Amino acid sequence: MIKKGLFLLFCLFFTINLYADFQEGKILFEQKCASCHKEYISFKKLKENFFERNNTLLNLTIPTENMLAWAIMDSSRKIGDPNDPEMRQVEIEEYLKSYLANPDLNNSICDQHVLKYYVKKEPMQISSEESELLAQYFMGYKQNRLKNSEEPVNVKTKDFDEKKILQKAQKEGKHIIVFATSQTCYFCKKMKKEVLSLKDVQKKIDNDYIFLEVDVDFVSLPFGLKKYFKGMTPTFFILTTSGELINTYPGAWVKDDFLQILKENL
Template sequence: MRNIFVLVFAVLLASHLNADYKTGKAIFAKKCASCHGGYISAKILKKNFYKDHNSMLHLTAPTVNMIAYAMKDSPTHIGDSSDPAMQKMEMESYLQDYLYHPNINNSICEPDFIKYYDKKESMKGEVSEKEIANIVDYIYDYRKMRLLAHPKPRKNFSGTLDLPTLIDEAKRQNKILLVEAMSQTCHFCKRMEKDVFSKQRVKEAIKKDFIFEQVDIEHIKLPPLLLKHYQKITPSFFMISPDGKLLNAYPGAWKTNDFLEILKENKALK
C-alpha cells in the first residue's frame, strides 16, 4: 500500500512539474471558456447575484475568477494553502473528479449562486489528466498573474476622516454617528456586509437613529478621537453622540441579533 501511495504521489508531482500557466490558460480558453466567462469584478458579481438575482449577467456557470477564488482562496478552498505543491495536487485531484463525475453536492461554488447554473456534464474523454494539471496551474496563479497585468493604482493615504462635519450632520438630525473601520480585504467585514447589513431590519434600525459612515482604513486615516480606541481589528465600530462624545467602541464582527442589540443600547444613551 505504501509503495502504491509513493508511486501515485510521484506521478502527480511529475504532472505538476510539467504543468504550465500559459498552456493551462490556452487549454481553459479552448475547452472551458465557452461556459466559464472571463473576469468580472467582485463588486459587479455581488450586485448581480445578491441584488439583481442574476438578471443582470444571466450567468449559467462561474467565471474564471470565481473558480480561482473558490478553489484556492475561499473559506472552502481545496487543500492546504501553506503547502503550495500539495495544494496544487489536491486541486488537481478534486478538479479531475468533478469534471469526470459532476455532482452539485461536491461543488465548492457559493451555494447561493449554484441555483442559477446549468447542469454540469461530464468532460471525461474531452479533457485529459495532463490538461487538467495545466488548468490547475493556470487557476492557481490566476489572481497573481492578473494583478501583474492589471496593477491597482496607488492610493492617497494622506486623507483623514472628516469627523467634525459628520458630527455636525449627526447633531442636525439628532442621530448617533456610527463609524465602521473596515477594509476591502477584510473577510469578516465582507461577511458582515452580506449577513448583517443586508438584513432589512438592520437597514431600518440604522436609517432611523444613526448616521452610518464606513471608513476603509487602508485608504483613510481615523481621527485621533477614534484612533486611540482602535485596536487594529477590522471591522471595528464606534458610536459617537450628537454632541461629539465617544459613547462606545466595539472591535470585531457581530451576528445580526447582537448587532441590533448594540444599536439599541447606544440609541438609549443619546
C-alpha cells in the first residue's frame, strides 16, 4: 500500500514538473519567438490561405506557432519517435539549436508547399536550457491547446436559439444582422474596434436590428446561411424579421459605408 502511494506521489510530481516546464517554455517562446511567429490560426484558415489563395489571405512569411508545433510533432517530417518521448525531446532540442544557428530553408521540416512563401530568418543562438524548454513547449502544445479549447467548442456560447430570435425580431419589428467572424480574423478585430464599438453605430444597430456575432471556427451560421457563406471573415448577413436573407456584405467597412448599409436595408 505504501509503495502504491509512493508511486502515485511520484507520478503526480512528474506531471506537475512537466506542466511547469511547459509553462516556462511558453514564456520563453513568447519572449524570444512570438514577435515573428504569429499566434494560433486555425488549420482550416491556413489551408485556405496556402492551397486556395496562394498566401494572399494571410500573407505569412514565417510559420505560426501551431504550424511549428505541428511540423515538429505530427507532420510527415516530424522529429523523433512518438513512442520514445525522452529520446524525442533530445532530438527536438538538437534540431532547434542546429536550425536556429543556421536557418536554412532547405533543412526546414515545414511543408514543402508553403516554404516558397517564407523568408530566411536571421541566425539565433539559444542555450541548452532554452532548447530544452522550447522542446517541452512544443511537445505539450497540442494537448494544452485541446484542453483550453474544450469548453468554448462544447459549450457553444454563441449557438443561438433561432426561434426565440425570430420571435424577438417580429415583436420589436427589427431586422437581423449576422456577423460572421473568427478569433484569428485581423479585419474583424479592426472593424469591431474602429466601427462597431462607436456609439452612433451601436445606437443605429440597437434601434433597428438584432445583432448576432458568430465565430465560424466554432459555431455553424444560423438561419441556413452556411450555403451563402464564401469563407471570408468578416461577412455581414442582413435578414428580415422572418429570417429571410436580404443582402450579404463580405469584407470590412469604414463607418460611413457601414451606416449606409444599415440604412439601405430597412
